[in-house]
Amino acid sequence: MVENRRQREKEEMKELILQAASDIVGTEGIDKLSIRKIAKKIEYSPSIIYHYFKDKDEILNSVMQRGYRKIITAVSSANVEGNSPEERLRKMTRNYIEAALKMPDEFMAAQLSDSKEALNHTSSLFKGASRKKPDLSALYKCLEEIYRDTEIDENTIEITSQMIAVSALGLIIKLILEKDIDNEQRNHLIHFFCNEIVLRIANSNKIK
16 A cells, blocks of 8 residues: 555656646747756755656656657547548548647647757658658558559658648647637638648649
C-alpha cells in the first residue's frame, strides 16, 4: 500500500511538472521554457524537478510526445472498417485539424519552433518520412488504396501525403491566428478543405 501510494504521488508530481511545462510552452514558446520557470509555476524548488526529470530537454521531449500522441490518436481513429479510402482520408484530415485546434497554443509553439527537440517531432518533409512518422504513414496507406489501380511510384505517394499534411497545417495556423472567424465559417472552411481540396490533391495524380 505504501509503495502504491509513493508511485501514485510520483506520477502526480510528474504530471504537475509536465502540465506546467506545457502551459509555459503554449503561452511563451518552446525557447522560453526553463526549469526555473516550471519550479516557480508549481511552487517547488528546481531541485525537486531534477528528482523526476534529468533536464529541461527530457521534460520538453515528454511534452512534445504527448501532443504528438493526440494527433496520432486523432488520425488513427479515422480508420473505420468498411469506409472507402477516400472517406477515411477525409475523416483523417478532419480529425487531425480538429485535434490541433483543441490545443492551439501548444500546437503553434511546436510547429513554429526550429529547435532540435521540436523538429524531432514536427519534421515531415524529408524523404522517407512516411515510414518514420505514424501520421504520414496513415495518410500514405490511405493514398496507396486510392491508387491501387493506378501506376504511381512510392515517392509520388509520399510527396502527396506530405503536401496534404502541409496544406492542412497551413489551414490550422490561419484558423488559430484569425480569432474573429465564427464557428459556422470555421466549420465551412474545414468541411470544404477535407471534402474538396484534399481529394483534389489526391486525385491529381490520376490525371495523365
